[in-house]
Amino acid sequence: MDLFEELREKFPLLVRAVQAPLEVVQNQVCIGLIGPDVGPLAEHLHSAYESRLVAVFAEDRVEAEGVFYNYYVFEQLAEPCYVILQAPISVHRPRFPSLAAALPAVNWQEREIQDWFGLQATGHPNPRRVALHDNWPGVHPLRKSFPLRQILPPFEGERHVYRPTLGEGVFQIPVGPVHAGIIEPGHLNFAVAGEPILYLQLRMFYTHKGTEKLFEDMPIHRAVFLAESISGDSAFSHGTAFCQAIESAAATEVPPRARVMRTILLELERVCNHIGDIGAIAADVGFMVANAHASRLREIVVRLNESLTGSRWLRGMVCVGGVRREWSAAQRDLLHDTVNQVEREFDSLVALVQSSDSTRDRLEHTGILRPETAKVLGIVGVAGRASGVDLDVRRDHPYAAYGRYPFRVPVYRAGDVLHRMLVRVDEVKESFAILRAAANDLPKGPHCAPTQPVPPGRCALSAVEGWRGEILHWVRTTDGNRLERCKIKDPSVNNWAAIVEAVQGNIIADFPVINKSFNLSYSGTDR
Amino acid sequence: MFKILQKTFTTGIATVAYPDVPAVVSGHFRGRPEFDFHSWSDARPAAEVCPTGAIQLSGDDRVRRVRVDYGLCVFCGQCADASADGAVRVTTEFELATHHRASLMLEASYSLNADGTHQRLIAESEAEVTAEEAGGKVREAIRDTLGRSLAIRQVDAGSCNGCELEIVALNNPIHDIERFGIHFVASPRHADMLLVTGPVTRNMELALLKTYAATPDPKVIVAVGACGISGGIFGTNYASRGGVDSTIPVDVYIPGCPPRPEAMLYGILLAVGRLAEKVR
Numbered sequence: 001m002d003l004f005e006e007l008r009e010k011f012p013l014l015v016r017a018v019q020a021p022l023e024v025v026q027n028q029v030c031i032g033l034i035g036p037d038v039g040p041l042a043e044h045l046h047s048a049y050e051s052r053l054v055a056v057f058a059e060d061r062v063e064a065e066g067v068f069y070n071y072y073v074f075e076q077l078a079e080p081c082y083v084i085l086q087a088p089i090s091v092h093r094p095r096f097p098s099l100a101a102a103l104p105a106v107n108w109q110e111r112e113i114q115d116w117f118g119l120q121a122t123g124h125p126n127p128r129r130v131a132l133h134d135n136w137p138g139v140h141p142l143r144k145s146f147p148l149r150q151i152l153p154p155f156e157g158e159r160h161v162y163r164p165t166l167g168e169g170v171f172q173i174p175v176g177p178v179h180a181g182i183i184e185p186g187h188l189n190f191a192v193a194g195e196p197i198l199y200l201q202l203r204m205f206y207t208h209k210g211t212e213k214l215f216e217d218m219p220i221h222r223a224v225f226l227a228e229s230i231s232g233d234s235a236f237s238h239g240t241a242f243c244q245a246i247e248s249a250a251a252t253e254v255p256p257r258a259r260v261m262r263t264i265l266l267e268l269e270r271v272c273n274h275i276g277d278i279g280a281i282a283a284d285v286g287f288m289v290a291n292a293h294a295s296r297l298r299e300i301v302v303r304l305n306e307s308l309t310g311s312r313w314l315r316g317m318v319c320v321g322g323v324r325r326e327w328s329a330a331q332r333d334l335l336h337d338t339v340n341q342v343e344r345e346f347d348s349l350v351a352l353v354q355s356s357d358s359t360r361d362r363l364e365h366t367g368i369l370r371p372e373t374a375k376v377l378g379i380v381g382v383a384g385r386a387s388g389v390d391l392d393v394r395r396d397h398p399y400a401a402y403g404r405y406p407f408r409v410p411v412y413r414a415g416d417v418l419h420r421m422l423v424r425v426d427e428v429k430e431s432f433a434i435l436r437a438a439a440n441d442l443p444k445g446p447h448c449a450p451t452q453p454v455p456p457g458r459c460a461l462s463a464v465e466g467w468r469g470e471i472l473h474w475v476r477t478t479d480g481n482r483l484e485r486c487k488i489k490d491p492s493v494n495n496w497a498a499i500v501e502a503v504q505g506n507i508i509a510d511f512p513v514i515n516k517s518f519n520l521s522y523s524g525t526d527r
Numbered sequence: 528m529f530k531i532l533q534k535t536f537t538t539g540i541a542t543v544a545y546p547d548v549p550a551v552v553s554g555h556f557r558g559r560p561e562f563d564f565h566s567w568s569d570a571r572p573a574a575e576v577c578p579t580g581a582i583q584l585s586g587d588d589r590v591r592r593v594r595v596d597y598g599l600c601v602f603c604g605q606c607a608d609a610s611a612d613g614a615v616r617v618t619t620e621f622e623l624a625t626h627h628r629a630s631l632m633l634e635a636s637y638s639l640n641a642d643g644t645h646q647r648l649i650a651e652s653e654a655e656v657t658a659e660e661a662g663g664k665v666r667e668a669i670r671d672t673l674g675r676s677l678a679i680r681q682v683d684a685g686s687c688n689g690c691e692l693e694i695v696a697l698n699n700p701i702h703d704i705e706r707f708g709i710h711f712v713a714s715p716r717h718a719d720m721l722l723v724t725g726p727v728t729r730n731m732e733l734a735l736l737k738t739y740a741a742t743p744d745p746k747v748i749v750a751v752g753a754c755g756i757s758g759g760i761f762g763t764n765y766a767s768r769g770g771v772d773s774t775i776p777v778d779v780y781i782p783g784c785p786p787r788p789e790a791m792l793y794g795i796l797l798a799v800g801r802l803a804e805k806v807r
């Protein structure tokens with residue numbers, strides 16, 4: 001019995017008798033619900049299939065169908081697929097039952113729906129605004145009736161009130177949004193008792209720039225570049241996730257050569273960011289020499305990126321249907337030689353970092369995220385794998401050419417800064433193996449499939465394991481080679497909660513290195 | 528300790544000598560697209576594919592005005608791919624920083640054939656630059672005050688983090704900006720220059736204004752990247768104010784998406800009047 005029939009039998013009052021009228025894409029099951037109540041199904045999917053709730057988002061279909069939809073994307077690993085529950089929400093009763101109390105992983109995502117669409121998450125333990133700051137006027141920008149270019153009046157009213165820090169010798173340290181280093185903006189509000197951190201309150205969305213709404217405003221061939229600007233260090237991963245969603249919606253077959261080229265570039269993105277992070281972690285505990293070598297090594301990879309794509313950060317290369325440019329024999333030789341060179345130097349860099357006892361002393365047992373906590377909070381990617389969460393989209397739902405190359409997914413359970421660094425070290429080594437295998441195995445044939453305008457009314461979900469973790473793009477197409485909705489989920493959205501947990505009880509001086517060991521994307525979170 | 532020293536000595540000096548010697552740039556690097564307005568037979572395909580509207584067309588069915596804005600350009604090279612006649616060519620030029628927003632714009636007008644292709648180039652101009660003289664004196668003062676040692680505060684006013692990657696790279700041993708006596712500081716109160724990235728988001732506007740107010744005079748403001756110059760692909764919308772100069776006055780604009788470290792360095796040296804001594 002397939003999943004739809006089973007759910008229909010178990011929950012006849014909740015599941016619609018007919019399959020959701022959405023194009024069914026390979027490895028994706030979409031199930032239409034009768035109303036917004038998704039709780040019992042979520043519980044069943046969780047207990048019977050160990051499904052993981054990956055993303056929650058909404059869509060304004062008031063004009064077309066007279067309702068809003070909430071989408072709940074579950075991942076199943078036994079028979080790898082994504083199950084998408086589509087729950088209609090009436091215009092007249094714009095609310096839905098919150099799952100956040102049972103599933104803290106959706107805390108921010110449900111509040112985003114409140115802010116963007118004006119749909120109320122009833123029973124949410126902390127229903128305050130998250131994406132639009134408290135002093136925004138009462139607008140809901142992702143509603144279709146809200147014009148993108150509208151200039152809003154200046155801020156007024158109360159700004160965010162943080163939980164007070166009270167008690168003798170207990171005080172508050174507000175940090176940001178403009179930080180001391182060269183990093184992205186966000187506000188961190190620490191409560192400290194002497195040196196140790198009692199708790200941390202975060203305020204994000206300072207870099208919110210209307211990205212999801214902008215996707216609805218441009219033709220797909222332009223939107224690829226917008227996808228590359230979601231998070232600058234993951235330009236190729238986000239670009240690929242976006243293109244895969246479009247290819248899936250249009251049933252475009254990406255040629256094998258393009259798949260292998262994408263795999264190579266995705267791994268180069270991983271390598272250069274991981275090497276940068278290893279250096280930055282060393283720098284944050286004062287080991288500047290290691291950082292100098294790491295950043296020198298990163299520069300070698302970045303220059304290779306430029307030789308392969310014309311951009312140091314891999315921009316302007318991915319396109320719907322494949323990749324934009326072919327590689328010459330000289331470029332392929334350079335790839336080969338550079339991978340060998342960087343691999344040699346990387347081993348020596350790792351030996352250098354590990355030779356320092358004082359560095360190890362600072363990293364070990366610092367910023368611990370326990371596996372149980374990581375699981376409950378839905379932590380993904382590097383941070384998850386350092387805390388026992390054995391997930392990797394490349395292995396679990398192979399895309400590009402990942403099915404062709406065996407690789408190991410490193411998983412640790414210690415969950416401290418050291419192990420988040422070690423996950424990176426192990427992954428870089430695996431990446432070298434993938435890179436070498438892929439470079440020697442470049443299939444013949446075109447680097448890009450011919451593309452036609454995308455048919456309207458198609459929905460598709462795409463997942464990519466960016467270097468940080470699981471990136472999701474969901475699209476609904478419309479007329480004129482455009483999108484009606486594009487939902488982006490960067491792994492950072494979930495993982496901020498991990499930082500809040502990991503810093504507790506640590507001294508404030510260790511915050512920078514704990515933060516760096518996660519290295520989350522503000523822009524990817526804020527969009 | 529011995530291992531650390533040994534690694535350092537075997538590595539040797541990694542720093543490049545730019546701008547004393549030209550930058551090492553891959554032939555595949557996409558820098559400034561060059562427009563041969565005389566031989567360009569049709570601007571429409573390029574304007575159609577441009578992701579940010581850096582190529583704008585106006586006019587009627589007899590005359591077409593084309594405006595190219597390097598301040599919006601993300602250097603994707605699609606305009607060159609789309610122009611079959613080879614009149615648009617991607618070069619590896621990256622030293623595009625300028626004091627004047629207007630000098631990033633090119634304009635051309637064409638009379639048109641019946642099918643909308645270009646018949647003849649009527650006029651070609653770089654947009655006019657004004658107030659060059661007036662700015663000159665102030666700039667001299669800036670060079671005298673800030674030219675020898677410069678403290679920079681970087682402000683991300685809403686960037687995607689792409690520009691930050693390259694600003695961080697300015698501090699690596701390859702580009703090593705400290706060889707010019709230039710360093711990044713933790714507070715605007717210690718800074719002579721604000722290096723501002725991103726479209727200014729509505730949520731960062733106040734923080735940017737406060738950072739500007741906290742920076743002592745004389746100060747220099749540099750807008751980095753397509754987004755910092757013009758709002759880039761994000762433009763102006765309910766959450767974005769557009770370029771940095773929508774919120775605070777800007778002295779130098781550095782095009783790129785993101786600008787490579789050498790382009791960044793070129794712009795910073797231009798802003799403090801030190802280019803003349805470096806680039807001949």
